[in-house]
Amino acid sequence: MSAPHSIPSxxxxxxxxxxxxxxxxxxxxxxxxxxxxxxxxxxxNTPRATRGLPPRLQNLAAARTTAPTPFDxxxxxxxxxxxxxxxxxxxxxxxxxxxFSTDKDGVAPAAENxxxxxxxxxxxxxxxxxxxxxxxxxxxxxxxxxxxYRMRCVEGWSMVIPWNGFSxxxxxxxxxxxxxxxxxxxxxxxxxxxxxxxxxxVLAWPYVEGLHMDEAMHPLTLLATGIYxxxxxxxxxxxxxxxxxxxxxxxxxxxxxxxDLVADQPPTTWNIYSPEEYGFYSxxxxxxxxxxxxxxxxxxxxxxxxxxxxxxxxxxxxxxxxYAGMDLKMYY
Amino acid sequence: MxxxxxxxxxxxxxxxxxxxxxxxxxxxxxxxxxxxxxVLRTTGMLALIFLLLSLTITPLRKLxxxxxxxxxxxxxxxxxxxxGLLHLSTYFIFDRSLSLPGVFRDTFARPFILLxxxxxxxxVPLALTSTNAMIKRLGAxxxxxxxxxxxxxxxxxxxxxxxxxxxxxxxxIAFAAVLLLLLAYRAFAPRFRRAPTPVAGAQxx
Numbered sequence: 259m260s261a262p263h264s265i266p267s268x269x270x271x272x273x274x275x276x277x278x279x280x281x282x283x284x285x286x287x288x289x290x291x292x293x294x295x296x297x298x299x300x301x302x303n304t305p306r307a308t309r310g311l312p313p314r315l316q317n318l319a320a321a322r323t324t325a326p327t328p329f330d331x332x333x334x335x336x337x338x339x340x341x342x343x344x345x346x347x348x349x350x351x352x353x354x355x356x357x358f359s360t361d362k363d364g365v366a367p368a369a370e371n372x373x374x375x376x377x378x379x380x381x382x383x384x385x386x387x388x389x390x391x392x393x394x395x396x397x398x399x400x401x402x403x404x405x406x407y408r409m410r411c412v413e414g415w416s417m418v419i420p421w422n423g424f425s426x427x428x429x430x431x432x433x434x435x436x437x438x439x440x441x442x443x444x445x446x447x448x449x450x451x452x453x454x455x456x457x458x459x460v461l462a463w464p465y466v467e468g469l470h471m472d473e474a475m476h477p478l479t480l481l482a483t484g485i486y487x488x489x490x491x492x493x494x495x496x497x498x499x500x501x502x503x504x505x506x507x508x509x510x511x512x513x514x515x516x517x518d519l520v521a522d523q524p525p526t527t528w529n530i531y532s533p534e535e536y537g538f539y540s541x542x543x544x545x546x547x548x549x550x551x552x553x554x555x556x557x558x559x560x561x562x563x564x565x566x567x568x569x570x571x572x573x574x575x576x577x578x579x580x581y582a583g584m585d586l587k588m589y590y
Numbered sequence: 591m592x593x594x595x596x597x598x599x600x601x602x603x604x605x606x607x608x609x610x611x612x613x614x615x616x617x618x619x620x621x622x623x624x625x626x627x628x629v630l631r632t633t634g635m636l637a638l639i640f641l642l643l644s645l646t647i648t649p650l651r652k653l654x655x656x657x658x659x660x661x662x663x664x665x666x667x668x669x670x671x672x673x674g675l676l677h678l679s680t681y682f683i684f685d686r687s688l689s690l691p692g693v694f695r696d697t698f699a700r701p702f703i704l705l706x707x708x709x710x711x712x713x714v715p716l717a718l719t720s721t722n723a724m725i726k727r728l729g730a731x732x733x734x735x736x737x738x739x740x741x742x743x744x745x746x747x748x749x750x751x752x753x754x755x756x757x758x759x760x761x762x763i764a765f766a767a768v769l770l771l772l773l774a775y776r777a778f779a780p781r782f783r784r785a786p787t788p789v790a791g792a793q794x795x
Binding site for chain 1: 626699
């Protein structure tokens with residue numbers, strides 16, 4: 259550094275300019291850091307982008323004009339709840355589908371390129387006529403009825419979803435179960451190329467689920483192929499999934515490739531993961547808590563306050579008889 | 591560092607950016623499908639992040655000899671408490687519908703809630719004694735002893751997070767690993783001490 263007297267005085271920065279520059283630098287640092295922080299926050303919390311809608315289901319008109327399924331009117335009364343339906347965007351962008359992501363907001367973006375055609379569903383096991391259906395055969399079994407069901411997640415939130423589909427019993431009748439068939443086992447696609455998070459080991463793949471035969475044959479149990487009159491989007495389990503409205507949502511296995519009629523109680527993925535926390539039955543029950551959190555209340559998506567949870571998710575009148583005499587604390 | 595006021599202003603402003611964005615998103619109805627869950631999760635994460643950041647000051651200071659880092663520790667700790675209070679308020683107002691009996695029931699029935707309450711409660715005496723006046727009143731030794739409560743608070747917070755996650759425990763475990771590192775440093779610190787640069791007006795443990 260040169261001696262002070264060798265610097266010409268014209269090169270000394272005038273004080274006002276020095277202070278202005280300091281203010282400028284400070285403003286720049288402040289603004290720059292705020293932008294960086296904001297940008298980082300946004301990267302971790304991006305608001306959702308809505309993409310195009312899936313195609314409308316074929317044959318919807320036929321479903322409306324055809325006589326309703328010849329079930330007991332007391333049961334059919336539960337086919338359409340009057341409660342406000344959850345908006346389509348929420349149903350299709352807030353999902354637990356670990357095959358794509360463990361982040362509920364991350365499933366839809368991760369699944370958007372999933373192609374659900376061609377698809378086959380192999381139905382067999384203890385059946386007289388085991389059959390492999392392709393998607394079109396499946397859709398021909400019955401016009402897609404509208405079923406507006408409540409859906410309660412084990413985590414403590416719930417939705418009201420207008421599914422399209424038909425009772426699982428219609429499918430099972432086609433393959434003619436043997437009398438030795440006491441349970442129905444379901445299996446999801448296993449293909450890490452198409453379901454990238456299957457490369458992780460958060461759960462044992464493929465995802466499996468099961469129902470007791472009388473639960474599977476119950477009219478409320480739905481094989482769903484659409485939502486709001488459109489084909490199921492990938493995030494919701496395209497092209498075909500199960501809906502069992504009186505049980506926690508994880509029993510509603512998605513993207514089903516295999517259904518087997520079996521004699522013994524089949525394994526179920528969440529029960530494998532944590533047997534004390536997730537049982538085979540997993541009926542919605544405010545009196546039986548998850549070991550770590552309470553099941554007494556739920557957050558209905560769209561509402562501000564939590565609401566009390568109903569036994570069997572409000573379907574007690576239709577399904578409680580299936581469990582008559584069972585200790586629901588033991589058979590959780 | 592001659593004058594920490596500008597750096598502290600930068601920290602203060604940035605620490606409020608997440609809150610500003612949260613409020614903006616709330617106003618634009620952009621909090622996602624489950625807004626309460628989003629706010630709970632975000633305020634909880636921020637509280638934990640600030641808590642861990644406040645715990646990095648001492649190791650950084652001792653490893654680099656830059657004593658001026660102490661200027662930021664109080665602010666980081668208070669922001670942890672602030673976001674913790676927002677987290678608790680959201681829970682109390684929306685999850686428990688302003689029911690105090692509801693809160694008590696939950697706290698003593700759910701271990702993860704008890705742990706969360708504990709973590710926040712332990713921060714209260716720390717927040718109350720964070721002022722310069724209080725530091726003088728307590729004296730360095732007593733103040734230092736009181737503020738070791740930050741360790742059980744951080745441990746409780748991390749376990750709280752771990753217990754509430756359904757299956758993907760990667761994030762809670764990552765936080766636990768960071769905390770473990772920060773605590774391990776303190777356990778083995780004497781070996782790494784470097785001669786510190788003198789700083790006026792900074793609190794030192």
